[in-house]
Amino acid sequence: MRLIPFALLLLTGAIQAAEAPAPVAPTPTAAMHEAAALYKQHCQSCHGAQRFGAAGPALLPESLGRIKPAEVRAVIRDGRPASQMTGYSELLDASQIDALVDYLYQPAATAPVWKTPDIRASHKILADLASLPSTPQHDADPLNLFVVVEAGDHHVTILDGDTFDPLTRFASHFALHGGPKFSPDGRFVYFASRDGWISLYDLHNLRMIAEVRVGLNTRNLAVSNDGRWVLVGNYLPGNLVVLDARDLSLVKIIPTLGQDGSASRVSAVYTAPPRDSFVVALKDVQEVWELSYAGEPDFQPRRIVAKDYLDDFSFTPDYRYLLATSRKAGGGQVIDLDGGEPVASIELPGMPHLGSGIYWKRNGHWVFATPNISTGLISVIDLQTWKLITEIPTAGPGFFMRSHANSPYAWTDVFFGPNNDQVLLIDKQTLKVAHTLRPMPGKNAAHVEFTHDGRYALLSVWDRDGALIVYDSQTLEEVKRIPMNKPSGKYNVGNKIEFAEGTSH
Ligand code: HEC
The missing domain is CATH 2.130.10.10 (YVTN repeat-like/Quinoprotein amine dehydrogenase)
Structure with a gap:
């Protein structure tokens, strides 16, 4: 139904264009061409030649999906306080800024790729774990520490949960996403950033151990209950990345293709401790995946066909069932992980x-x-x-x-x-x-x-x-x-x- 008025609009536009004098405004491609040149001149040094990010964050439609064009326009015009992102209102006029906003919401000219060599090249070991003490080097109760994510200026504070005094504060990657996860003994914390950076931090020694960029746009990560594996779910490229939890080295990339071969983004990954498995929600195919990490895992997915696409889910206390929703359809579904099928719908507006x-x-x-x-x-x-x-x-x-x-x-x-x-x-x-x-x-x-x-x-x-x-x-x-x-x-x-x-x- 919505297509009809849109088509009509195009048609009237075409008729008007044919009758009216030639428009003076540049055609969209010329505007896009100019915006690309402006990007190259003013923005590329920080945001990267392919808009994948560098000193500044990635500027791809996937990354900017969470903020509105109006905010993007305001950031380009006024900058962000206390950051390297300065305002461009003196250098660029309003139409140039508008053109840049449009440009940033266009898919990249060549489809963005982030493959094994990219992941391996980004991997950095920042401290030699073997030479660090394996007991807490602070006086706080290690099980009552808080990891506080400060989104305003991309920092993390480690807070003593008894005195509420900070133990330390450090810079994180841009826009941490999806909640940090811990090793089973509570010594290590793992962060994921919106732009695909995974960081490993040692809470006993209060220092960063390793980091790696596993994708261009990441949803969240999960840590296996045995502390051996980190699983990351990505939007761009749509895949799962398995890392060695000790140093974040790459173990395996699993493209998220549905049974019919169609590609999907990953909505969320969580660990299910009593099942020794990761459970994965897929956004563009109607499947839930379970990846066992018991023994010597091969991370082959066990596919469960769902009644809908999954945006988000939660487990029951025994981890037998998933409660899942999709933002496209109303309501929720209950998926039995043992039986491998949906068993009920839930009334959720x-x-x-x-x-x-x-x-x-x-x-x-x-x-x-x-x-x-x-x-x-x-x-x-x-x-x-x-x-x-x-x-x-x-x-x-x-x-x-x-x-x-x-x-x-x-x-x-x-x-x-x-x-x-x-x-x-x-x-x-x-x-x-x-x-x-x-x-x-x-x-x-x-x-x-x-x-x-x-x-x-x-x-x-x-x-x-x-x-x-x-x-x-x-x-x-x-x-x-x-x-x-x-x-x-x-x-x-x-x-x-x-x-x-x-x-x-
Ligand atoms: C000197 C480096 C630098 C240059 C040059 C630069 N930026 Fe930025 N930009 C940043 C940084 C750093 C941030 C993150 C600021 C923050 O902490 O929120 C940012 C943030 C942004 C954001 C917000 C992204 C988000 O997800 O919140 C947009 C949009 C943006 N820049 C667009 C541009 C455009 C367009 C240009 C060129 C006209 C440009 N930037 C030039 C460093 C730069």
């Missing part, structure tokens, strides 16, 4: 953010709750019957949700809209909103993580002049406020390596 969903026990039953990116509600599902128990209304669409076995509340944010300064505490038994916090009125409050013992909750205020705020999780009193530039996620080592109840995986 809007765009549930299942990767952030959490579960807990209520009246002896496991329930699962998920925020929703498009509507102000939290859906709560019974994990025995797959039936919706309730929808809890909130003051706007949310993004994250967290709890802890020792906390009576599930904490969730209002992430979008005018009320995005609110954080709601949902009573895990009554399923009603028990408290609403507004930590910094007018500023976006988001993402909560608990200390290992659950006594404190750390909340992010996602603003240039934002903060990390520590609450007593029982009395809800503020204990400490640490100013920070857009602290996004923060991850407690103990909760993460135990795959604790209340934290998403």
Whole structure:
């Protein structure tokens, strides 16, 4: 239906063009040609000849998909504060900037490739692990450290979870993505950046060990439960990359082709510890893959045909089932990993953010709750019957949700809209909103993580002049406020390596 008015528009345009005098504006190809020349002159030195990124980030349609053209235009005009990206309003006029914006959203002239030699050439060993002590070289409890991602200026802080004092702070690659993951003993943390950089950091010695660029646009990574493998899921090129977890050396590239041979991007990869496997959601073919890492793995995918494309998923507490959604279709599906097939549909309106969903026990039953990116509600599902128990209304669409076995509340944010300064505490038994916090009125409050013992909750205020705020999780009193530039996620080592109840995986 939508094609018809569009075709009509083209037709009238063609008729007008035939009757009107020849337009003075350059044809799109000439404009694109000029934009390419401007790019070469002003931008290529930092963003790379093929727009793959260098000192500056990649500028490909895939990379810019998350920000809107209006923001891209504003960045080119005004720059980004406290970065090498300066504004071009003095050098370029408005039409030149518009042409550059259009150009950046065009696919690259030659299809971008990133292959084995590119990966190998990017691999850097930054410290000799064998010569480093294998015990913590700091006084903090290694299982109560927090890894705090500061999105504003691309840094990471390692925070002592008892004193809430930073142990160290270091620069990360541009735009860390998908949540860092840990080795099973909690010593190592692995980061993925939007532009495909994977970094390995030693929390005992507080130093970077290795890094490698595995793709041009990456979704996220997972670490095997035996600590041997890192699996990365990419959008560009659409594939999976297996790395040796000890030093990030390349083990295998697995193109993500569906049964019929069609190519797919990867939506998400997670580890399923009791199954000794990675589970992979594919975005463009209706399949879920399971890759076993038991014994001497060959990483051949076991394919499960799904009812829909998968954007995101969560596991049940026993890792037998996946709860999965697609943003294209409504609702969700339950996929049985043992049986290898979808077994139920779940009533989920809007765009549930299942990767952030959490579960807990209520009246002896496991329930699962998920925020929703498009509507102000939290859906709560019974994990025995797959039936919706309730929808809890909130003051706007949310993004994250967290709890802890020792906390009576599930904490969730209002992430979008005018009320995005609110954080709601949902009573895990009554399923009603028990408290609403507004930590910094007018500023976006988001993402909560608990200390290992659950006594404190750390909340992010996602603003240039934002903060990390520590609450007593029982009395809800503020204990400490640490100013920070857009602290996004923060991850407690103990909760993460135990795959604790209340934290998403
Ligand atoms: C001196 C190096 C440098 C030059 C030259 C440069 N940039 Fe940048 N650019 C950067 C850096 C660094 C960033 C990341 C800034 C940040 O931390 O957000 C950036 C960010 C951007 C972003 C935002 C990307 C995102 O995903 O958030 C856009 C768009 C951009 N640059 C476009 C351009 C264009 C167009 C030109 C040429 C007119 C240009 N840049 C020239 C270094 C540069």
